[in-house]
Amino acid sequence: MSNIVFSVIARDLKLAMRRQADIVSALFFFIIVVSLFPLGIGPELDLLRQLAPGVLWVAALLATMLSLPRLFADDHRDGTLEQLALSPHPLGLVVTGKVIAHWLVSGLPLALIAPVLGIQFDLSGEALLVLTGAILLGTPALSGIGAIGAALTLGLRGGGVLLSLLVLPLYIPVLIFGAGAVDATVSGLGGEGHLSLLAAMTIAAIGFAPWASAAALKIALE
């Protein structure tokens, strides 16, 4: 059973490595958006410290969104998606593999670069740690929920804009607790509660979202 998950992850990672430009451009998008905020708001450190969690998280949501339209579209266009749907395993497991691979190339790099960007906003060491942890814990849920939207909008005109319309409202809990964890740390309350809620959401999303996506993909393949 889990073999198929690993096969899909391995295949998608190999494909992503052959197309590194995509990963790099999403990462640069994240960096640029985050860096624009101090330029728009002004250099007062107190204000920046306060805004940092929200700014970083909103930018992370948008950067994750960038790669979502292609999550299934490439496989759909060249016929691979049909073959995946015909593999002798539940399609939900295949999608689980694709979601994990998506996180590895989109969410994980964001988490790794986030502390560096946090320094621009004068966050303390502890806050940087919590920020990294929150992005690590929260972005898998973004990939999972995003997969549902990507599957529902597969092959539609203007699918990219529609995808954001469907997915961004559903991202709100992740945004709230992700930014809240850092907020709570900055204000000295401790972000553990938020982090465990984020982890719960990620587990729920990874468990549930692939099956909803699989149902949506089957409709798209009819």
Place this chain on the structure above:
Amino acid sequence: MNDRFNLYRFSSPATFYPLAGKMIPWFIAAGTLLGLVGLYIGMLVAPTDFQQGEGYRIIFIHVPTSWMSMFIYLVMAFWAAIGLAFNTRLSGMMAQALAPTGALMAFLSLWTGALWGKPMWGTWWVWDARLTSELILLFLYIGYMALVAAIDDARRADKAGGILLLVGVVNIPIIYFSVKWWNTLHQGSSVNLTKSSMAEIMLWGMLLMALAFWMYSIAVALARVRTIILERECHTDWVRAELTGGKS
């Protein structure tokens, strides 16, 4: 045995179409009547609220529209579940017919909420859990309508929309509680939406208005679903007969 309780008969568009046509005038009549009595009680009879003055009368619209916006979404999700489970044609059409009305209810709830909030709280908008969830509900309605409109094949649109509705129904409570928790963690909000001393007469007015909105929504949705049925079933003989028979 009993024909009246045969669900399959009523889930067939050919039977439902004339039935809906017959029911619409009744719902319009009931809605108008309830609305007039509700307005009479709410606007003319009900006393002034000692805390909020006359401004509280907005709740006679605000509360019913908020209820309806949530209730319609639940009904749509119910139809979606039925449609995905039993592959019935009518359920997807019902969900689609309800969506615009639900979105309008959500909009009215936000609009009246803002007009209530400005004199009461001194601000048009507060990032309170209920308001935020209502806003997201409006986004979900718009997302559903956009998705259904973007898919050309009607059956596929029904199914994809159904999945989105079910995902949304799981998410609404999560969104509500996350916003609520987020809000209480920020400095204590001075907003208190509980209306402690609502006089009985006010409650009656509100209930009547809620029923009136309910009737209105049903009537509009039924009228809309009749058009959708005609469009979807236009290749069947009974729709052809309906169209050529001159009855419209």
Place this chain on the structure above:
Amino acid sequence: MIHWNSFSDFLAMGGYGLYVWGSFGVTALIMVIEPIAVARQRKTTIARLKRQLRAESRSTEA
């Protein structure tokens, strides 16, 4: 029974007139526009389907 002393009192709503009538007005407007829109859509749909039907019957006769 009636709570108001005069019609102008009723309109003023104890100083909340703008907000109360703003709410009721927009709601009434929407509840008028929506049924009209539904009825118009029904009319155009029926007209379109009838046209389609005529075109089909003509093509089968020919």
Place this chain on the structure above:
Amino acid sequence: MLEADNLECVRGERRLFSGLGFTLDAGELLYLQGRNGAGKTSLLRMLIGLLPPETGEIRWHGKPIRKQADEYHAALCYLGHLNAIKEELTPLENLLAAARLAGEALSEDDAIDALEQVGLAGREDLACKYLSQGQKRRVALARLVIDRRPLWILDEPFVALDVAAVDWLAGIISGHLQRGGMAVMTTHQPVAIPAGTVRELRIG
């Protein structure tokens, strides 16, 4: 044994076909014929279980396929009009990945053998985006060389192949039938298959 019973296909508002049925036994080949738009591809998509029929049922060894999707898919090899190969991967990687996703064991040597048979010797390590259309099709066809699953469903497999390749593919298919396999395929111009029982079904 593959059985189709009273199938009906409705796409949009049009009924493409109805009351369609057939049975297919080991060693048999079914040619689907019909004009464009008659529903050949739709029927194939029903047979692979991606498109549920409006009415009727498809059974594999007596059991409806929608009740045994995973087992049925394990016995099924489908070749659509899309090649299902990844432009970024090499032919060898494509073949190995396809086999792994289908749950089949395939050694690298066997894969290289198969690629040699379809005339791609020496190109195993070139990303598929540098190959011509015909060569890409051959990469897709290479799957058939190694595939040992009993049921092949092929959508226009002879399109865009040169004469030599058509003969070669006919040989591959008759080998499959001789081993007791079954095949369903659509085609515009029937190609003589040297072995096995060939049956025809006209749609529309």
